[in-house]
Amino acid sequence: MGTRTIIPFGPQHPVLPEPIHLDLVLEDEKVVDALPSIGFIHRGLERLAEVKDYNELVYVAERICGICSFIHGQGYSQGVETLLNVDVPPRAKYLRTIWAELSRIHSHLLWLGLFADSFGFESLFMHCWRVREKIVDIIEETAGGRVIFGSCKVGGVRRDVSNDTLRRIKDELKAIEAQYNELTPTFINDSSVKRRTVGVGMLSKEQAMSLGAVGPTLRGSGVVWDARKIGYAVYNDLQWEPVVEKGGDCYARSTVRVREVTLSFDLVRQAIDKIPDGPVDVKITGNPTGEFFSRLEQPRGEVVYYLKGNGTKNLERFRIRTPTFANIAPLVIMLKGCELPDVPVIVLSIDPCISCTER
Amino acid sequence: MAHLTIGKIIARSALSKYATRLYPFVKRAPYANTRGHIVNDINACIFCSLCQKKCPTGAITVKKPEKIWEIDRMKCIQCGACVDACPKKCLSMDQQYSAPSPAKNIESFRQEAAPEQKQP
Numbered sequence: 001m002g003t004r005t006i007i008p009f010g011p012q013h014p015v016l017p018e019p020i021h022l023d024l025v026l027e028d029e030k031v032v033d034a035l036p037s038i039g040f041i042h043r044g045l046e047r048l049a050e051v052k053d054y055n056e057l058v059y060v061a062e063r064i065c066g067i068c069s070f071i072h073g074q075g076y077s078q079g080v081e082t083l084l085n086v087d088v089p090p091r092a093k094y095l096r097t098i099w100a101e102l103s104r105i106h107s108h109l110l111w112l113g114l115f116a117d118s119f120g121f122e123s124l125f126m127h128c129w130r131v132r133e134k135i136v137d138i139i140e141e142t143a144g145g146r147v148i149f150g151s152c153k154v155g156g157v158r159r160d161v162s163n164d165t166l167r168r169i170k171d172e173l174k175a176i177e178a179q180y181n182e183l184t185p186t187f188i189n190d191s192s193v194k195r196r197t198v199g200v201g202m203l204s205k206e207q208a209m210s211l212g213a214v215g216p217t218l219r220g221s222g223v224v225w226d227a228r229k230i231g232y233a234v235y236n237d238l239q240w241e242p243v244v245e246k247g248g249d250c251y252a253r254s255t256v257r258v259r260e261v262t263l264s265f266d267l268v269r270q271a272i273d274k275i276p277d278g279p280v281d282v283k284i285t286g287n288p289t290g291e292f293f294s295r296l297e298q299p300r301g302e303v304v305y306y307l308k309g310n311g312t313k314n315l316e317r318f319r320i321r322t323p324t325f326a327n328i329a330p331l332v333i334m335l336k337g338c339e340l341p342d343v344p345v346i347v348l349s350i351d352p353c354i355s356c357t358e359r
Numbered sequence: 360m361a362h363l364t365i366g367k368i369i370a371r372s373a374l375s376k377y378a379t380r381l382y383p384f385v386k387r388a389p390y391a392n393t394r395g396h397i398v399n400d401i402n403a404c405i406f407c408s409l410c411q412k413k414c415p416t417g418a419i420t421v422k423k424p425e426k427i428w429e430i431d432r433m434k435c436i437q438c439g440a441c442v443d444a445c446p447k448k449c450l451s452m453d454q455q456y457s458a459p460s461p462a463k464n465i466e467s468f469r470q471e472a473a474p475e476q477k478q479p
Contacts, residue, residue, distance in 0.1 A: 052415055053413075056413060056414075056415040056440055057415065059415045059436060059438040059440060060415050060416075063436060123365060123369060124365060127365070127368060127372075130378045140390055140392070140393060141390045141392060142392065143392065144390075144392040144393055144394040144439075144452075145393075145394055145437070148436075148437075150394060150437070150438050150439060158439075158443075159392065182367075182368055183365075183368070185361065185364045186364045186365045189360065189361040189364055190360075190361055190362070190363075190364045190365070191360040191361065191362050192362075194360060
């Protein structure tokens, strides 16, 4: 046994978009153990639910995370709507699906860029973000913000998007997808990318299940599980199958995301084709009572919302289990036995979002 | 296994124009929906404090006796809850983002004269 060295990784590190700290125990260049610690950006947003009106809290829920913002708002709204026994109009459900999938496309493109950056492929990083910028423009045009939509509310959505605009967006998406398809061979076939990702950060199917991995981390290990199959919003009306890869390494996890972007483009197109006319919201009366678990698929994995109402304007308890929190335990297993230069690639491969995790 | 799969894109990028705008010389026009910053038409304001109650971050302070309406631009999250709640529709969302600021300052607006009353 060689001499053991502890190297601190993060919270400030060039490849990390957000602050997570890892104490890496090294024997020579090999990582034998990793101790994660979080707690740098805790904001106490769950506590705000106990002092804020449940209608206003949706704006706070959206700001839990800057990248998966819409799906946070959607999860919160769906939870409160279930507690209030409110049925959301179909057009609102379709608009929610369109925005959620647009948000998934921009989140995955952001991640693909950061992932390329983690193994030093700067030009690929820039090109991913160039494509992403066009999606962000569509989001700003329809929802009003680049990444914070502010469009979901309890009882529906706050603003309608005209059918003409939706048709134009469908045409724009075709051009954007063509640009995106030029980038995918680099992630899937390129020898320099494969040398850094294939066989790195292995997570077997059994480990992924027993450690509670979620999202692309779970699907990259060959487990067919996508929370969108539960059938919230209008996912049951659309034709799609979850994306699954069997490799269990960083390459499989990135391939899942590469293919999920294509799936999301397809889902947006299907939703735009099928969207019915009608109102986009219903009037909300009364206060939430009872408790409910709301489960949704975020770009990073399955998010679980626990909401408990006691008949007053404020929720009694509001708790979120975010996907990154579930993926930290598998990350520690992936890191064991890897080489030090592979650590940034493996850490990025779970798509860590620490703002979500600490709320 | 393929090599230099990004070569075609790089060659095209090198020979074509910039993908970015030459900000600040070229600016993209804001979209009609863009949530920039909150504007209050202070002369139409009746200081009902509904905006203060509806604000999820507590960025707005209304002082009815002094006829002062204050907004903390750093706290405001541009959600537009106050615009939806305003009974006189004097609050609106401007499309321009508020300017960057080195300090957390509160913008204060004071109503000088009472709103024009309709003569009976």
